[in-house]
Amino acid sequence: MDPAASAEPTRHVQVGLDGVHRPVHAWTPTVHAALERLRAAGVVEVPAPLALGAHEEVLGFLPGDAGAACWPHQVPEAGLVSAARLLRRVHDASAGWSWPPDAAWSQPVREPAEVLCHGDPGPWNMTWADGRATGLFDWDFCHPGPRRHDVAYALDWLAPFRPDDEALRWHGFAAPPDRGSRIRAFCAAYGTEPDRVVDLVLEVRLRTLDVVRALAADGVEPQAGWLAGGHAAEVEAGVRWVERHRRLFT
Structure with missing residues (x-):
């Protein structure tokens, strides 16, 4: 996460x-x-x-660049768009599925439970080749939920909803990103409107923090280590930064 x-x-x-x-x-x-x-x-x-x-x-192993090697691939619009299309393909395949009552998930089912959400669709959990997203792995946090939650989670990192210095230091950008343009391109490729995107990103970010807290309370790693290392304070500071810089995301 x-x-x-x-x-x-x-x-x-x-x-x-x-x-x-x-x-x-x-x-x-x-x-x-x-x-x-x-x-x-x-x-x-x-x-x-x-x-x-x-x-x-x-x-099974999915070939391609992943983890820290993902960032250069997602900078060009073609890479950004490919991530949106991959997420849409996964969501469409699962639309309308039902699950048995005893199905176990790492986080609560969210309503409307219209698709199988990945729950952690950052670019580091995708495989990349030739500037395109080719695979999506690490499904530990999947759960039935609304499409828009996965879209918001992905946009949090792909826009990104982070300061310029972070975008330049480890998101792979050579210049400050045009976040509004990237949000619109991702949403168009996925097939949705960027309505209330800032509010939704922040909602999902704080909800994800709740999941981290719950897993940490059960002793699950790496979440327990994150929380002990100040993860909650970092997330909350990040939320305040986004609130102060809403103009960047339009």
Whole structure:
């Protein structure tokens, strides 16, 4: 949920010849079922669930640049647009699905539960090749919910809703981004209107912080470490910055 926190090593993720090995949580079986359904619907841009044990899962490897290597790809409008289209493809494939009452999710189901939300669709959780988003992985935070929540989460990082110095330092930009233009381009490519986008981004950001707090309270890493390291104060300071600079997002 926070690329700056380098979460994957904390989760003890290992990439082997047989796939990506990750620890199992209460929601992992539901995530595997979701991935199986997406791939059965033709969405091969998500990992294949290969094995599920008592303590470890194995997922198929998606080739391409990811993590910190994502940032140069998402700067050009073509990369930005490709991320929006990938997210729309995933959402459309899951529209109208129903889930059993005993399905376990890492965060609450949000209404209207119109699609399977990824829950963490930042560019670092996408694979990239030739300036295009080619895959979407790390589905631990998926849950049924409204499309607009995933769109807002993605825009938080792709616009980005961050100060210029951060955009230049680690978002891959060579000059301050035109955030309003990027928001409009992403929304047009996804097929939605950028209505109330600032309010929605802030709502999702604070709701995500609530999820981090809940997971941290259960001792889940990396969220427990983030909270101990001052993550909540950073998020709240970021919200105040966005409120002061709303003009940048129009």
